[in-house]
Amino acid sequence: MSEDIRFSLANLWRRALLLVGRGRLTVGDDSGMVQRHQVQLGQAELRDNTIRVAEYGFTSMPLPGCHGVVVFVGGDRSNGVIIGTNDQNHRLKDLQPGEVAIFTDLGQKFFMKRDQTLIEGGGLPILMRDTPSVTVQASQKFRVETPSFEVVASTRARFETPRTETTQLLLSMQYQMGGVTGGTGALTANFGAGGTMTWNNLNLLATGGTLKHDGKNIGSTHTHSSVQTGTDNSGGPNA
Known part of the structure; x- marks a missing residue:
């Protein structure tokens, strides 16, 4: 083998040994068109501006x-060129085959597990923005568990459902029953446990139908028993 061939093979082998390196990233810059890092490859080898x-x-x-x-x-x-990174201090462990996760060192994670999809905010707010609409399609239930739930809608909040329930107090600054576009059926209010309804400066307007108390008509068409002339009081309303 000639000296030239031997030299070429030695040079090729040396370059093959230098093709791949492993080290630690020290500082980085993410402000440009590509991300660049300083990499410590060994005690004597420090590479700056590595893509x-x-x-x-x-x-x-x-x-x-x-x-x-x-x-x-x-x-x-x-x-x-840096083609892969691994942070041993913060990576998620014990994943099952097929599971995928996105995470940070602060505890935020999007975890696609085998039995559920888990989203954790790590104690930080979660914000969804710059979208014309958000649709959630759940086949069985949509549940929110929180000490306080607020909806801020500048035009309206609409519930298209045959039934709306609340287990305790319902407060409203203004209240309208009926007259909802697309609404069907009659209004029914049932206070089985009793209670007290209090209004201040209320004007109650009713058109059609009947108004009853203890089974007796007290509306505009009601009549009284034992009607007499003079100053005597009549009897109670007829049933």
Whole structure:
């Protein structure tokens, strides 16, 4: 084997050994067109401005100290690309085959488990915005468990349902029964446990139908028994 061939093979082998490196990311910059990091590959090898690539639609900013795998184009240690990272201190553990998760070191996670999909905010607010509509299609139930539930709607809040229930107090600044577009059926109010209804400065207007108390008509068409002329009081309303 000639000296030239031996030299070429040695050079090729040396470059093959330098193709892949593993180290720790120290500082990074995510302000440019591509993300760049400083990588400590060994005690004597520190690479600045190393490009990090990620799949389209996915991005993250690794914490300092994160492990990284670097590929060097043509074995050139000055031309590296970070193709993978792993943070041993914060990664989720004990995943089952087929499970997928997105997470941060603060405890936020989107966890697609085998038996459910889990979303955790890590004690931080969750905000959904800049969308014309949000639709939730649940085959059985939609349940919210919270100390306080608020809806702020600038035009209206509509419930298209045959029945609306509340287990305790219902408060309203204004209240209208009937007259809802698309509504059908009659109004029924049943206070089985009794109670007290109090209005201030109330004008009660009723058109048609009947108004009864203890089974007796006290509406506009009611009559009285034992009617007499003079100043005597008549009897109670007829049934």
